Amino acid sequence: MITTERQGNVLVIVSNNPPVNALGQKVRQGLLAGIEAAAADASIDAVVIRCDGTTFFAGADITEFGKPPMGPDLNKVINLFEDSRKPVIAAIHGTALGGGLEVALACHYRVAVPSARLGLPEVKLGLIPGAGGTQRLPRVVGVAAALPMVVGGDPINAKKAAEIGLVDRVVSEGKLPEEAVAFAREVVGKPLPVSSRRTDRLADAVKDPAVFDNFRREQGRKLRGFEAPEAAIQAVKAAVELPFDAGMARERELFLKLMAGDQSKAQRHLFFAERAANKIENLGPGTPLIPINKVGILGAGTMGGGIAMNFLSAGIPVTLLEREQAPLDRGIATIAKNYERLAQRGSLTPEKVEAAMALITPTLSFESLADCDLVIEAVFENMDIKKEVFTKLDAVVKQGAILASNTSYLNVDEIAAMTKRPEFVLGLHFFSPANIMRLLEVVRGAKTLQSVLATAMALSRKINKIAVVSGVCYGFIGNRMLSPRQREAQKLILEGAKPWDVDRVLTDFGFPMGPFQMADLAGLDIGWSKEASKSSTVREVLCERDRRGQKTGKGFYDYDENRRGTPSAEVEEIIAGFIVQSGKPPRAIDDQEILERLLYPMVNEGAKILEEGMAQRASDIDVVWINGYGWPVFTGGPMFWADTIGLAKIVEGLKRHAALLGPEFSLSKLLEDKAAQGGRFNG
């Protein structure tokens, strides 16, 4: 865990606590012993703190949260660093995050390698820094630079950290140990900079207290519904308004309140859920992975092009196949435009863009796919077309290669049956835009080999996707749970609820938009045809009247030139006509009923997915809905949210609405049993 090395007059305290040097109890104990040893040793003039392995301390040990605290308290340990009369230098590589950066802030100096990143991501766990980060950071870098780091939670690189004064020197990559000791020797005997006693950098906010309200306004809707970011702003404000110790007390009070709250429990659940999702239950140890050195993609449309970018950005060559030159050229041009946009935003260097584009091999012939290790089809969502494509692929692509379908709901087993290699077939369901959305549903067929599945899961990490294993069922996990919500939304507006009320209930809950706003965005005419339209549903009538969504300036809403939607009187009239036809008088429907009718059936469907073994664990379902459909992060996902409000409440609500949910609804036995036993989905 913690060792010390004497290097002349410098004591080096080294942590070795894989995988991320989390500041667990033993590490805190070791740091305490190390700094006390340095203080007691007259031959020691300076102290360097560094970590072995991939990174400097990446934060407190999140697995300790919610358990009885074990001493020594992190604050106590790092105060000893700050109070040391001998200079203490933090030597940073990897990611100095959370408590790790707080350790560094309590040191007198910080040196870092160029590749290091420094941040306070606690807000992403529904917390705020709890070991002085909100009080020391503004004193070291100023409020303007501290606010985005504490409230946004994103790390900055060593160069930026040096610019704002967080890092005193950027040292050579790979020479951190020796250059940190050399730096320590340089500062021996100099006056010690003590972060907590600095007030010069707070001056900008003392003069202009509006900085906090201005920051809130800048952040706008991004923070809507979250508790931690507001607490973070209040903690930084306390650093400006209160003496250090009082500010520390304020930070502690805000921290403890968040730690005990539902939002932090939800966000900590998600942290581990996203990591658990990548694991395959009962995977044999040492299951071989298939090397994926070349990927083939069928279809250069929106999906195919977006999928291709994931591999190109990871440095994996892509052979991109289309039937004709024009769509192939268009596809390549779109990829180039997307990369140009990333380069303009500075999120990718021009060299990286060039390297990515150089990895594309455009082609019109299936034969070009023969030596690919993985081929993904992203052709039209039609079973006959998919079957034809897989028959051809099976004949052309080398044995041992994986054949994947990007289908969003078709039966992967049926597709696999068209090949002589069903063991090498699976679904890779990307979400549009495929180069941006991180979720990937990996659909395992009945015959998919463990090694093929394990390869897909490992590859997903390489292309920076959050992968979740799904079984073969209609809509897999995400779309299968979306269906009951869409069904209830359509029924609610024919019972008297307004589309804009239905949408508002979901946006108030924390979704970015509701079902009718989503429909207008996607376009109401997907799968609709003028010839076949018979004015039999609200959607058909809207499309017949050219109200096809945002793209036509009107759908369920009327849109202004900034695509801001307002309720439409014409739509109300169309719906009223269908209500009259139904023979059932409209009724006022309150927000609570709308919420229960939309979300409880989703939880029920999630329970069925679990009882059918279509998902490996309840937290996987949370990961799908958070990362693929905008379920509000601060509730932890549908299954964690159900646990939080209580499964018995869900069952009671579903039974109360049974008549309205109709014959197509049946209560999940797993849900009913868990509710009866006072159980939870997530442990």
Ligand code: T1G
């Ligand atoms: N505590 C416990 N385990 C952690 C951990 C942590 N802080 N960080 C990572 N792990 C585990 C993780 O669960 C996984 O386990 C393994 O390490 C590899 O992680 C007082 C209160 C550092 C950028 O929020 O952002 O400090 O699945 O797969 O992709 O104010 O881990 O292998 O069993 O993510 O290389 C603040 C969280 C804590 C940082 C590395 N710190 N970690 O990414 O590996 S709160 C954070 C990360 C705090 C103080 C407050 C990333 C990483 P397993 P990984 P990676």
